[in-house]
Amino acid sequence: MALCEIKNLRKTYPSFTLSELSFQLNAGRIVGFIGRNGAGKTTTIKSMLGLVHPDGGEIDYFGLPFSQHEKQIKQRIGYSTGAVNYYPKRKIKDIVAVTRMFFDTWNEEAYREYLSLFALDESKMPSELSEGMRVKFNLLLALSHKSEILILDEPTSGLDPFSRDELLDIFAELKKRGVSILFSTHITSDIEKCADDILYIRDGKLVASYPKEDFRKNCCEAGESIEEAILRMERSANI
Known part of the structure; x- marks a missing residue:
């Protein structure tokens, strides 16, 4: 059973729509949630934590609906904005x-x-x-x-490279202890270093959701790094 399961999450603002996001978090895995600023990462995380009210979809933790067990669930999850x-x-x-x-x-x-x-x-x-x-x-x-779950919104933003590497090493240690980590970022090298799974969001839509090696197989062209693949996909979407 997934520790956290998101199904068809939706949230609409006057100038932005988060559309039908579905993914899950599993014990002892690090999920890198990547996308440019304004792509919908923070809206997703705030919805997962009850800081904004989604317009639709399901959010379950430990097999329990978040909307009915928020207080109980928040005893078992951690959140940090940096x-x-x-x-x-x-x-x-x-x-x-x-x-x-x-x-x-x-x-x-x-x-x-x-x-x-x-x-x-x-x-x-x-x-x-x-x-x-x-x-x-x-x-x-x-x-x-x-x-048991750590949800982090841009935890490495503003850190110098040494401090970022040190923090990612801490993530790896927490992973060994069975903690599930979701961290949003727009720094692709952080994903390359420590993520087990990649969620790539663009304009409120989940473009890709794969284990890291499957992301390379399905999204990277020959010789491309993950960073180069995401930059290419971003550029092609803006043409």
């Missing part, structure tokens, strides 16, 4: 003390483990952290209640 940008002058340990009250599933052992893995000092404030370390802090909050 670097933490709230309470910049409060110590990490104080922010954590408030956050843990919202989760029945908060696990102090997991918190300490990820604190060590991410090399974070809980006596520091977010304003004292680098951009990459603030991203790690946000992931720490998302993972310390034993999240």
